[in-house]
Amino acid sequence: MAGQPRGWRIDRVAAVVGAVVGVLGLPLRVVVTHLYADVLPPALILACLLYLLATRRTRPDAGLPTLPTVVLRLLPAAVFLALAAVVVLTTYYGRRTAPVLLLSGGVGTLVLIQILFARREDLRPVAVLVQLLALAAVVRLAALTTTAGVIGVDIWTHVELARAVHDAGTLDAMLEFPSRAQKYYTAPLYHLLVVTTSILARVPIRVALYLSLGVAMVFVPLVIYTTARLFIGPRWALAAAALYAISDQAVRWSLVLIPNSLSLVGFLVGLYLLVRIMMSRTPRDVVLLSVVIGANPLIHQVGAFVMFVFLASAVAVQLLLAADVPYRSDAMHDSTGVLLFQTGMMTFVWSITPYRGGRFLGVVSAQFAGRLRGSLGLFTLQERPTDAAAAEAAAGASGLIDTLVAYIDVSGFVLVVCVGILGSLYVLNGARASHATLTFVLSSVAMGTFALVIPLFGVDMFLPGRWFAFLYAPMAVLGVLGLAYLATSAHPRVATVCLLVVVVVFPATMLVAGDATRDAPPFSEHQLRFGYTxxxxxxxxxxxxxxxxxxxxxxxxxxxxxxxxxxxxxxxxxxxxxxxxxxxxxxxxxxxxxxxxxxxxxxxxxxxxxxxxxxxxxxxxxxxxxxxxxxxxxx
Known part of the structure; x- marks a missing residue:
């Protein structure tokens, strides 16, 4: 453990303060015309109250309800039968229709039921992982294979860049593109991956993209599972993998296959390796993490900066624990060297990257300073920061259906935030705090600041919409820690209701959200479509x-x-x-x-x-x- 309690419960104090902040934040919707101002304060209040309720109870005698063994044996067959129906219906209609999406959400519910309501002796982690990967593959590949061209905006540029490199046989072909695209001349790993796959498999660039990065994104839940296993048992590690696999942002970057997707894979692998280093430092893990960190700036600028924020959070927690604030610390493994290496590598690559007539580091620094000087103040962002295009769409929409669709789009994120706060409060207890868990808490706050708070000042150059997929990773792990605590400490009825909400609402809302259905949104008059016929x-x-x-x-x-x-x-x-x-x-x-x-x-x-x-x-x-x-x- 990184810390021990000093005689007072910092977790309970944080829960009380959080509930008060949530209440004070309720009027924020009057000042900020922003959907998250409506939903995040109630989520904060609910999470804090649930935690306080759980801490006031001793361990309940009665456990959670479980499913009979015979039912659990039938559920995998039902999952694969439903997935087969998804494939057939998608092929028949030529796209993912609303019934297909709801059926996919139903499969997600069946998988979560097996995870959360199976007896310990009936839980089969390998079988559940196979079902989860099958669901992830069907959801993603069904969208990719039924869409003409590619899905998204930036991806068209990246396909052209990869095609140019393939045809010319040199990265110099990138310098023939507009100045904004030339920054990938020093961040070419994504394009080289696609080109190499195209050459080796003898397939077109688009197919090579799907065979390489598209397939890799299907297996991302395995990284979440192995990371969560470092903190908790198989049941809740499976829950973390499931929550991430069917989240809208994970699906989004599995459909919009741009360098941000590849950098997300690198970030998740780096996350796993860093946690291992924090817990038991080995030379192999340090070498592997150094390779991942060195590759990140060569993939995408946003992903590299997100990794920098996470490493900076790890070092900040290390310094606080070393100073016995707010916990008395035990032995820790130093993360400073890793952060310095990341900073040096990132600075070097960015200082030689061509961008808009200059070098990326200098141009972006000047733009950031200009944005700060030109900002007129707080609350300049008027709509959802997760998607500028969706914000524009919402600006012209009105009516009950538009409001309903908007809340459906954010409800999954609100659930992630709620369980993430619950887990954060759980690990703030000194007896449970560690360097790794506290780093997850601080990094979630930091990434949430870049995604939600900084844009309110009119500074959106950090591309806030791309941070959420990274943010979901530590939040998913923290979330299952919180759910596990709720399941063992809260009243069984309260815990059961909370878990049922996650089981039923989370898959259904996440898989119909606009970010998860960019190929063919179910609410076509209210959600933007980025796939083409x-x-x-x-x-x-x-x-x-x-x-x-x-x-x-x-x-x-x-x-x-x-x-x-x-x-x-x-x-x-x-x-x-x-x-x-x-x-x-x-x-x-x-x-x-x-x-x-x-x-x-x-x-x-x-x-x-x-x-x-x-x-x-x-x-x-x-x-x-x-x-x-x-x-x-x-x-």
């Missing part, structure tokens, strides 16, 4: 071939980004008048603009605005049409 992809290339390069076209976002990032043609986000007409003279219309959630400029702001064929092509000649995409020009 065959007709839409064909339209991009055909329009680029028949329109003069000097003449831009206007269309919705995010469709316009595909034109630009594939270098097919210059496309601009169109403006829509009050009567629903597109104002520009060369318009690309697609069916999604009629019944989806396209983003247009209206009255100087970006908002969801549906435009029918008449609004786009009235009084214009049709130059090209393929049944879904139409190019209209003024005569």
């Amino acid at each position: 065959e007709s839409e992809v064909a339209g991009v290339h055909t329009v680029g071939a028949i329109v003069s390069a000097d003449d831009p076209v206007w269309t919705d976002s995010p469709y316009a980004t595909v034109f630009r990032r594939t270098d097919s043609h210059l496309a601009v986000q169109a403006a829509v008048t009050e009567d629903g007409r597109v104002a520009e003279n060369r318009v690309v219309h697609r069916g999604y603009q009629t019944d989806g959630a396209p983003l247009f400029v209206r009255n100087g702001t970006v908002a969801v605005r549906r435009v029918g064929p008449r609004g786009a092509c009235a009084d214009r000649d049709v130059l090209y049409a393929n049944g879904d995409v139409t190019l209209c020009v003024e005569s």
Whole structure:
């Protein structure tokens, strides 16, 4: 243990303070027009009250309800039967429909039931892991294989970068791209992985991406499981793996396969190795962690910085424990050298990285200073920081359904926060505190600050939406520590209700959230779609071939980004008048603009605005049409 109690219960004090802060934060929604201001204070209050309730009870005589052995033996068959149905339905419809997503959530519930409500002698960790990996594979690969092209925005640029490196046989091909993409010249591991897979497997770049990084993302839950096993037994380690595997952010970066996804894999492996070093330092673990840390800046800048924040948290906890604040410390393994190596490697790589006419470190430092000087104050962010595009969509939406969808999108995250706070309070007890667990607590606070707090000051250059997948890892481990404590210390009825909420609500809401369904969102009029049909992809290339390069076209976002990032043609986000007409003279219309959630400029702001064929092509000649995409020009 890293610390022992000094005669007072810091965990109970923290729970009381947290509950008070949550109550004081309830009026925050008046000041901040931000959905998280509505849901996070109640989550904080609930977690603190549950913990205080558990600490006031002695260990209950009655345990949690368990399922009969015969039922547990049938559940794996039900899981694989349901997964087969998911595959069949996805193939039949050509995309993941709402019933498919709900069925996938039902499979997640069946897996969690086996984990949380099986008797110890009936729990089979290997069998559960196989089911969990099968669910992860079906959810991810079903989306990837039924989407034309790729899913996302930045990924189109990365596919083109990888293709250019493949064709030219040198990284110098990256320097021919716009200055913003040139930063990957010194962070090429993602592109080299895809190119190498393409060459060895003799497959196209897109298929190589899915065979390499796409498959690797399926096995990420195994890393979470092995990390959690360092803290707790198999049952709750399985729960941590399940919570992470079916979380919206884990699914998101398994669909949008960009360098951030690969850096997430590196971060999780580094997390596991660092915990091992904290608990029992061995030369092998130090060498492996050094390799991971050295590779991170060569993958992606955000992932490297997140790793830096986690290592800095580890060193900060180490210094506090060494000073006997707030616990008396036992022997610890020093993490300072690892942090210094990470800092040096990151600084060196960033100082030679070309970026927007300068070097990445200098340009970003100047931008950060400028953002701080130009910030007008607190609470400048008006919507969800997890997705700028979704924020724009929410800005133009109203009504009961829009509100319901917005709460569905964040409910899974709220559950993660709630159980994460519960686990954080649990490890704050001096008898349970350790260097590793306290590092998880501090790093969660630090990453949450970058993801949620700093954007409120108008500083979004840290790409806050990409932090959540990293944040979920320590939160999942802390969360199962909290749930385990609740299951053994709270009243059995209270614990059972809490676990049932996790079992039923978490999979259903996470797998239908907008971030987990970027290929084909179930609420198509309220959630942005970043996957494209065959007709839409064909339209991009055909329009680029028949329109003069000097003449831009206007269309919705995010469709316009595909034109630009594939270098097919210059496309601009169109403006829509009050009567629903597109104002520009060369318009690309697609069916999604009629019944989806396209983003247009209206009255100087970006908002969801549906435009029918008449609004786009009235009084214009049709130059090209393929049944879904139409190019209209003024005569």
